[in-house]
Amino acid sequence: MFKTNFLDKETAVQLANNYGTPLFVYSSKTIIESAQAMLSISAPFGLTIRYAMKANPYPEILKTLQKITIKIDASSGYEAELAIAAGYQPEDILLTSQQIRDNLKSLVEQGVQYNATSLHQLETYGKLFGGVKQFSNISVRINPGVGSGHSAKTNVGGLTSSFGIWHEYIDEIYKLIDRHNLKICRLHTHIGSGADPQVWQQSLAISLELLKHFENATTINLGGGFKVARVDGEKEADMKVIGKMLVDELQDFTNSYGRKLHLELEPGTFLVANAGLLVAKVEDLVDTGKDGYKFIKLNTGMNDILRPSLYGAQHPIAVLSDMDEIGEYVVVGHNCESGDLLTPVPGDPEVLQVRKLTVPAIGDLVVIGGVGAYCASMSAHGYNSYPNAKEVLV
Numbered sequence: 037m038f039k040t041n042f043l044d045k046e047t048a049v050q051l052a053n054n055y056g057t058p059l060f061v062y063s064s065k066t067i068i069e070s071a072q073a074m075l076s077i078s079a080p081f082g083l084t085i086r087y088a089m090k091a092n093p094y095p096e097i098l099k100t101l102q103k104i105t106i107k108i109d110a111s112s113g114y115e116a117e118l119a120i121a122a123g124y125q126p127e128d129i130l131l132t133s134q135q136i137r138d139n140l141k142s143l144v145e146q147g148v149q150y151n152a153t154s155l156h157q158l159e160t161y162g163k164l165f166g167g168v169k170q171f172s173n174i175s176v177r178i179n180p181g182v183g184s185g186h187s188a189k190t191n192v193g194g195l196t197s198s199f200g201i202w203h204e205y206i207d208e209i210y211k212l213i214d215r216h217n218l219k220i221c222r223l224h225t226h227i228g229s230g231a232d233p234q235v236w237q238q239s240l241a242i243s244l245e246l247l248k249h250f251e252n253a254t255t256i257n258l259g260g261g262f263k264v265a266r267v268d269g270e271k272e273a274d275m276k277v278i279g280k281m282l283v284d285e286l287q288d289f290t291n292s293y294g295r296k297l298h299l300e301l302e303p304g305t306f307l308v309a310n311a312g313l314l315v316a317k318v319e320d321l322v323d324t325g326k327d328g329y330k331f332i333k334l335n336t337g338m339n340d341i342l343r344p345s346l347y348g349a350q351h352p353i354a355v356l357s358d359m360d361e362i363g364e365y366v367v368v369g370h371n372c373e374s375g376d377l378l379t380p381v382p383g384d385p386e387v388l389q390v391r392k393l394t395v396p397a398i399g400d401l402v403v404i405g406g407v408g409a410y411c412a413s414m415s416a417h418g419y420n421s422y423p424n425a426k427e428v429l430v
């Protein structure tokens with residue numbers, strides 16, 4: 037079918053019969069293999085891998101990762117609660133949220149660690165916990181002034197990004213931690229999703245430079261953003277290369293400054309993107325005449341998989357059919373708008389692109405790959421009042 041194939045046709049048919057379509061199918065084997073590639077980084081002074089659960093908070097995925105020592109990056113108080121419900125210990129969760137929820141106090145009292153992403157958040161934490169020795173350790177997310185992303189929408193560093201405390205405001209941070217008797221124990225710099233490998237070196241160098249300002253910081257968290265290839269021709273992060281670079285740079289830092297830093301990484305995409313397939317059905321076949329296009333309309337769309345419509349993201353698609361003949365098709369979703377497009381030009385959600393696919397018949401199954409991350413968790417849920425696709429872990 038395609039590279040992410042962990043599902044043969046027979047199993048796809050069986051799952052579709054058992055659960056109906058559209059259906060997200062996740063592979064625990066693929067998730068565990070990706071996690072092991074991350075866990076094999078031999079960081080000189082310890083390594084924590086936190087799963088960015090915003091990529092996919094499906095409880096069975098959380099349970100799979102918990103068993104193999106992966107901890108949690110939660111991006112809201114709701115996610116922290118979901119992780120605890122799935123069996124995580126509160127101490128295993130780092131909360132990096134854009135919004136303070138009224139459960140912050142109770143989460144921290146249970147043991148959740150907090151990462152302040154703005155001066156207002158730092159002050160709020162200080163007011164809640166300042167002077168309480170047990171909770172005096174806090175982490176800060178800094179916007180280092182540079183960012184990176186597979187699209188402008190996923191670049192979260194630099195002048196145009198609202199994420200993290202601007203790197204020139206170190207003095208403001210100091211005023212707040214002095215006022216509230218806090219200690220910065222961790223420096224966090226997530227700069228974007230889909231970064232090319234060389235960006236990691238630059239990001240680490242900047243983060244280490246910033247860390248020199250925080251003498252009590254013992255952990256450096258570089259966020260997520262490790263690229264995966266969903267379709268042929270896309271680049272994938274080579275964890276061996278990136279891991280070695282991180283290890284060497286951290287060791288050099290220790291040799292130069294005598295500080296031993298624990299390394300944290302927060303992959304979302306890398307752990308789950310290619311561990312998910314969406315099994316759907318051909319709902320209809322329409323065309324716009326001899327100068328137009330042939331469309332395959334599916335019984336799913338932007339309400340289950342939004343990335344193509346949002347970023348012009350590429351997802352592999354296969355028609356499960358016994359036919360040998362190949363045709364050129366545009367694949368679209370079942371929502372009533374032209375934006376519900378599954379085969380856009382790369383990076384341009386406005387423009388249709390034809391794909392060479394097996395000639396389909398109405399009712400054939402279609403499998404879409406690379407949907408383990410930011411699909412079930414990030415879509416136009418409820419649009420046209422379609423129910424969400426079901427999910428299953430195999």
Ligand code: LLP
Pocket residue numbers: 088091109132190226228229230259260261262302303304305306343409410414
């Ligand atoms: N840490 C923090 C603080 C984050 O905000 C994110 C993602 C991650 C880690 C994980 O990044 P990842 O390894 O998944 O790239 N919706 C986009 C990605 C945006 C992610 C936002 N934050 C997509 O579909 O590619």
